[in-house]
Amino acid sequence: MGDWFEVRDYDAAGRIGELTVPRADVTVETPALLPVVNPHVRTVEPARMESEFGAEILITNGYILYGSEDARESALSDGLHDLYDFSGAIMTDSGSFQLSEYGEIDVDTREILDFQRDIGSDIGTPVDIPTPPDVSREQAADELATTQERLELAAEVETGEMLVNAPVQGSTYPDLRERAARDAYGTDLDVFPVGAMVPLLNDYRFADVVDMVAAAKRGLGADAPVHLFGAGHPMMFALAVAMGCDLFDSAAYALYARDDRYLTVRGTEHLEDLEYFPCECPICASHTPDELESCGDADRERLLAEHNLHVTFGEIRRIKQAIRQGNLLELVEARARGHPTMLDGYRALGDHAEQLEATDPATKDAFFYLSGESAARPEVLRHHQRLERLDADGEILLTEGDTNEAYDESWRVVPPFGPFPRDLSEVYPLNAEVPERLDERAYARAADGVARLAEANPDVDFTLGHTGWPARALDRVPADVDTYELGVDDAFGDPEDDADETA
């Protein structure tokens, strides 16, 4: 693997990167969306994708080109870039998807890679085995071994400047996915599609998608560009980027348009169910659903495809902007409310906080607490890890209220983080914006922070002054930490004032 990918900016495990594609002599900024161009049906011309939608890279199916005599000849004689009138990067697929759908294809890795090179592909793909979810471990491991052989063979093929994909398989076994990724990364190949995700995506199994991406990422170096292969619905881009995916491909923009389906960042709508367009794009700002309904089939399909592309590229821009501003997880919070399975996906992301923490920037503009799930963010974990290393001595009040001179020190307490010395109050993420109405998870995590601090400092006398935490959170505070409720049973306050406050 060459020096083709550089990360410019991180947020959680999401990143803005630059993928240098030497054969096309272009640099693609990631996260990037690759529209799928069907060699036989061009709903939106590739040249328009480039000029009007900002596409820097597209993907087309090398196997279909190979299998169709006319297409093959013109691809070989003119080259893909002329055939499609597209000056960006062009990735080609190998037919593995056809293999997974139809069970066989009649081409081998060397042959299809040679062909992809010969038609001018910038990023080619060997024939891997896309093992479906939930198969036996034996099948997954056997097919993975074959895939790895193919990758090693591909690394031997003379592909010139063409980059080559190294798909990561392993079905729904995280350890196999991790090993597959490590082995793929160990070859000389360049781009790492997480493969066979389509069945999971079709079934809205977003928690499984998150777990499989997390596993693959553990096996890959930071300089590995990761393609969530077959993922083209904008509702899950932010979640997938936050887990570390860099490339997406969309056939959906065109396939959905053919069926009068309309993409949004919150799901999919049927045109017939729309009375108003829930979108600001040029198509939706200048047409009503009724107008589209009464268009001819070809116009309607094209206009819906254009809307679908606008939403898809718009979400990629929104994600890039969020990474630059350090609020990608806030965007994921919103997207998690598109469907209960997206919430499952986001809750699964919380399980990987430690993995995300490794690349999450130390400082950002602001931390917004936006749901019980915010309590599982990597920043909270990092603060808890730091609590063990903070100097603490004497008698320390940990309080949601004011300082109290009866103690050697008065630290602040802010759910979901827990305690910290007051001079860290303006430091990210402790300068968080939190709602006034906190949920149990915020209190529970704050209590865990108190516990972590107390356990790391067995000789320090801690007292917790809280504003009425639920019993369940207080149960998580170690027994040797005294607790009292501010304004109710202040250990050192004036009892008569307290009586007023609680009247």
Add this chain to the structure above:
Amino acid sequence: MGDWFEVRDYDAAGRIGELTVPRADVTVETPALLPVVNPHVRTVEPARMESEFGAEILITNGYILYGSEDARESALSDGLHDLYDFSGAIMTDSGSFQLSEYGEIDVDTREILDFQRDIGSDIGTPVDIPTPPDVSREQAADELATTQERLELAAEVETGEMLVNAPVQGSTYPDLRERAARDAYGTDLDVFPVGAMVPLLNDYRFADVVDMVAAAKRGLGADAPVHLFGAGHPMMFALAVAMGCDLFDSAAYALYARDDRYLTVRGTEHLEDLEYFPCECPICASHTPDELESCGDADRERLLAEHNLHVTFGEIRRIKQAIRQGNLLELVEARARGHPTMLDGYRALGDHAEQLEATDPATKDAFFYLSGESAARPEVLRHHQRLERLDADGEILLTEGDTNEAYDESWRVVPPFGPFPRDLSEVYPLNAEVPERLDERAYARAADGVARLAEANPDVDFTLGHTGWPARALDRVPADVDTYELGVDDAFGDPEDDADETA
């Protein structure tokens, strides 16, 4: 009040309605956004708002027209519709906002209403007293008495076909807001702005906004069109509509543009902080932030204002579509993740579930459980109320698992709803889509449902079979309901099978 407003569709307390504006001879579909047109500065021409953005109604300041000699004369001679080249409805304000900002204005209600009628306003406004938040109760009540006098005076003024606003004041006292609304509704006036919200909106006090709107709504009939006066940020439209607001006005689109501020449904951005436009609108799809930065001031301001209008009108369309599809609260779920104070607002909405339940449709497409806050939705409350009226006899198993013939009946249990007879499984909202990873609030509410059913049927023997509910939820189940964990301690299962399942 005449028959000017009809509700077509409800979702929670949100509605699609038709406001007939007789003087303009138009019908405005609500929720509607009224762009504020400054008589002196037209960032986007009203005619373009009508043709390109779909504006059916706008608002302009009658007091500013009145106070400026040139503007007054042309308004009086040409009429507002010619002056602005706008064929929709035109609402005029009275100067109350100037009163609240500058402390005095030199016009009385009769004079300003006459003037508004004379310049051709379709909806005029008397001079009310916009009492700010957090004043003493005495001040709020005194000023409210004055406002009510003005409304009663306004109802006597000969305004012809012009509709007249009846602002609802009362500072941050819910009971005063409710009484103000009841008294305003009792006059002959037509449209009901909830007034003096700007200070709350500027401070992001969305929970207070929700509580004040809820209070005002309690005092108004269902046929009262409600205007959240001064609210123009699209981030909170869905929340406000769900509480029952029908009209919004936006000066923000233009004021923000002048300061290089950029509206989104998740908050406000400064142009200089944007590297990518997080938006699909015609402006953002065809420009980069850098291109806008390098425009001349006038072009940049106009383009930003157009973006701001696109987002604002797009969100109104999105809300209308959500009401038609019965998923407005799902949209509010997403919007609540824009800022911690929006989460406070949504959590406050949960406090008013009973009020929302009164108009929430009995059936919709699907209920999506999208956060701990979903447990507070009106549908859950309604199901709990129905539980008391369901027939129950003998020994009943309430179970998340299969039926069990050892019992007379086996009802299903689905968090957050709780128990129900199996033949209701496909009935809204019990056919809800819920995540696999449920939170404590879902279990707690389900347990409350069990409790409600058991308490209504003291002679029935209930047993609860659950899939590992947290202790805290089980604590809410009455002691006379037996509970067991499915697959662990099945009362009637085969102990050897169980041992396998939990191995």
